[in-house]
Amino acid sequence: MNDIVMIASVILILTGMTAAIFNRDPFDKLISLSVLIAGVFPFIVERGFLDVAIAIALIAPLSTIFTLMVCRRVQV
């Protein structure tokens, strides 16, 4: 992989992880978690697992939607 793209993905993963750990609001945590997931995808595509990437790209939002079923009435 390119160095610049790799460094950008690593920065995405690290910032998303730190923000997801240290935020206290559930919505902020979910947003930071999706930044982390965005950083993982260039690594999967770079290995050439395109079918796995397609499936995980459609599976990963379901986890967030399931989690939103719990945190809806707590915050609003």
Next chain:
Amino acid sequence: MALEDQVPVVAGVHMIALYICAVIAVYAALRVITERNSMRKLPFLNVVSFAVTGIIALLLPHPLTIAAAAAYFVGSTLESNAIASTWAGGLKRP
């Protein structure tokens, strides 16, 4: 596949677009974590997912990458829509 024979992948136009996508992704991620309001984070999250879609589409010279980019685009848009809609309170039940 005919385009790859003419344009070399290792240097040239592809690389500039890829670098621009990477820089935009990093900038938007930094804006996401420095923003205070939870609703203002969502447009920058969309920018992150657009930039990553561009990276996925441009990274490998393979015809199936466009399908992967489309799948990621659909998934991330659905996710951020669900977060925004839940934050706004959802549908009013009759």
Next chain:
Amino acid sequence: MTAELYTPEFVIGLLVLFAGTIAAAFPRPKNYLTQLINLEIPGWGLLLVMLHYNEALALFTFAAVSVLSTYIFVRVMQKKEGIG
């Protein structure tokens, strides 16, 4: 197998796995929702480690099963807290 080679996936995956384990073991506002969201961080770290060893099928199954277990936890928490 790429022996004795520290790829970026491996290093970042182990880092994310370790930090996410600490975050999920001792969640800071100690409630169920925080722990459930923190629990997804080591899952993505493990997925990066599996990616380093080219274990595509295991990675795929792990993603599907972790989403299913998230759904089971969500149902239990809804029953517990009476939300909705």
Next chain:
Amino acid sequence: MWGQYNVGLLIVMISGVIGFVALAIETDDLHRLLLLDLVEITTLGVIALLGTDLAEALVLPGLTVGIAELLALSQIYITKERLKERPVKGLNIEVIQMADAPMIISVFLVVYGLLLSGFTGGGVAGLGLVFYFMSRGYKENLNMLEMASGISWAIWIFAFFVFMFLPQYWFIALMGAAVGIVLKVTVKMSLVGTMWGDHRD
């Protein structure tokens, strides 16, 4: 000394020890149930560090046992706390209920899972069915699902007998076993989405 396997094993073992310590000092039952999943992730990391086809063959049964154990423990928890009759609703936002996105994603996941076959395909197809049932509040017919489960069991036994007595037709037996286990896992996983009684009407 500082090879790849040693460093990885050290970090993953420390993570596992942290998970077990947190599990030991925790007193609330639902927190313990969440920590069990954390321990499962770190111990799967130990297996994944083997890095050969053996790891891939060992991770899949681990995941199977993990999801079955989690399902059983959560049912026990709900029964013990007497929470079984409490009503629960789905998610009430328009990207789930008013649009076609859940339908399209569910159809894609089910078709892709049937193409994959085996336990992985069953998990993916079951996930699509769970998402569809969750988003639409479907009132299911449990007899149909039980009949599908019985048919898949019959296919599996038939494939086993073909392996035993007519080994020259191994390809048909392999396909029969794969289709049977896909149906079985899909039915079980979709029961996850429906069996806890939505009382939606």
